[in-house]
Amino acid sequence: xxxxxxxxxxxxxxxxxxxxxxxxxxxxxxxxxxxxxxxxxxxxxxxxxxxxxxxxxxxxxxxxxxxxxxxxxxxxxxxxxxxxxxxxxxxxxxxxxxxxxxxxxxxxxxxxxxxxxxxxxxxxxxxxxxxxxxxxxxxxxxxxxxxxxxxxxxxxxxxxxxxxxxxxxxxxxxxxxxxxxxxxxxxxxxxxxxxxxxxxxxxxxxxxxxxxxxxxxxxxxxxxxxxxxxxxxxxxxxxxxxx
Numbered sequence: 001x002x003x004x005x006x007x008x009x010x011x012x013x014x015x016x017x018x019x020x021x022x023x024x025x026x027x028x029x030x031x032x033x034x035x036x037x038x039x040x041x042x043x044x045x046x047x048x049x050x051x052x053x054x055x056x057x058x059x060x061x062x063x064x065x066x067x068x069x070x071x072x073x074x075x076x077x078x079x080x081x082x083x084x085x086x087x088x089x090x091x092x093x094x095x096x097x098x099x100x101x102x103x104x105x106x107x108x109x110x111x112x113x114x115x116x117x118x119x120x121x122x123x124x125x126x127x128x129x130x131x132x133x134x135x136x137x138x139x140x141x142x143x144x145x146x147x148x149x150x151x152x153x154x155x156x157x158x159x160x161x162x163x164x165x166x167x168x169x170x171x172x173x174x175x176x177x178x179x180x181x182x183x184x185x186x187x188x189x190x191x192x193x194x195x196x197x198x199x200x201x202x203x204x205x206x207x208x209x210x211x212x213x214x215x216x217x218x219x220x221x222x223x224x225x226x227x228x229x230x231x232x233x234x235x236x237x238x239x240x241x242x243x
Contacts, residue, residue, distance in 0.1 A: 015060070016053045022222040024212040025051045027199030036203045040211040049199045056212050060223070063194045063208040064230035070170055071234020077194075078164075079224075080182050081174035082106060085217050090174060093224045094160065097231055100168065101160040102182070111185040114167045121161050124154040128162075170194060172227050175214040177201040196223045 019025065027033070027041065027049030040059075042052035070077060079101040081090030087103045094101035102110070110117050127147070139147065168191060176183045176195040186193045187205050194208040195201075196219075203209035213219035 012054075012057050015057045019053045019056060019212065019219075019222060022213075022218040023216050024056065024219045024222060025053050026213045026216070026219075027051050032200040034200055034202050037197070037199050037201065037211055041199065051199065051211055051213070053212075056210060059208070059210045060212075060226060063210050064226060066170075066192070066194065066208055067172075067227050067230040068234035068237065071231035072237050074235070074238075075169035076100065076164070076166075077170045077172050077227075077231065078102065078168035079172050080106065080179050081220070081224075083175060083178050083215075085215055086174040086220055089217070089220050089224050091160070093228045097228055100162075100164045103160060104156055106179060106182045107157055108181060109185075110161075110182070111167055111189040111191060117158075117161070118165075120154060120158050121164060124151070124158050125162060127151050127154070167191065172224075174220055174224065175201070176203075176206055176209075178214075194227065196220065 025042070030044050030047050030049055033041065033049055040052055040055050041049045043050045067077070077097070077099050079090050079094035079099055081087060081101075082103060082105055090101050090103045107117065127150075167189065170192045171182060171186045171194065173179045173182060173193060173195040176193065176197050177200060183193055183195065183206065185191075192207040193205075194210070195206050196210050196212055196214045197203055197206065198212070198214045201209075201211075201214075203211070210223060212223060
């Protein structure tokens with residue numbers, strides 16, 4: 001029993017060290033702090049909040065357990081991160097799991113009016129199919145130019161959602177404050193939210209908040225990869241059916 005506890009403590013210390021190296025402890029200025037995260041602040045230095053990474057590791061562990069379960073059940077997580085520091089990480093991590101993502105702009109109604117969003121996704125899919133099959137050749141040059149512009153616009157906002165046939169089972173959001181529309185839609189739609197949030201965020205209403213630096217690339221990478229790895233572990237935990 002003691003050996004198990006020692007292993008847990010060692011693993012926790014290792015995670016805290018990794019987070020520290022990634023700069024996950026840097027919060028925002030004390031004046032920007034939201035009251036809901038006060039208990040997760042370790043100290044304030046030079047008017048800047050320092051996040052208590054010991055507490056963050058506990059939050060991350062809870063989020064990972066939830067994601068493992070989603071992976072074990074082969075559920076769909078929609079990854080959301082549209083601010084400059086988060087775009088590429090959101091896209092690459094989601095694609096590594098073959099999951100949908102929003103890295104440009106959250107389209108209002110993505111969850112609350114998914115029926116309409118589904119039509120846009122289907123439209124983009126049809127354009128792709130026609131293009132591959134050479135079906136666009138039947139249109140005039142002028143028509144193709146108009147269609148190309150439409151495809152470009154649809155691709156910008158919906159390419160990350162291709163293949164999404166129903167509302168996702170959960171959202172992983174980088175900075176729920178910046179993505180407040182997505183977080184609000186998820187809450188109203190009953191879709192659980194896992195989110196990396198900084199000291200300026202209201203964590204009430206977020207199912208699995210992880211308080212940490214959500215504005216630096218190394219920190220965002222650390223947490224996004226942790227979530228992705230948890231999902232993969234969940235997938236691997238399912239016994240393979242014998243043929």
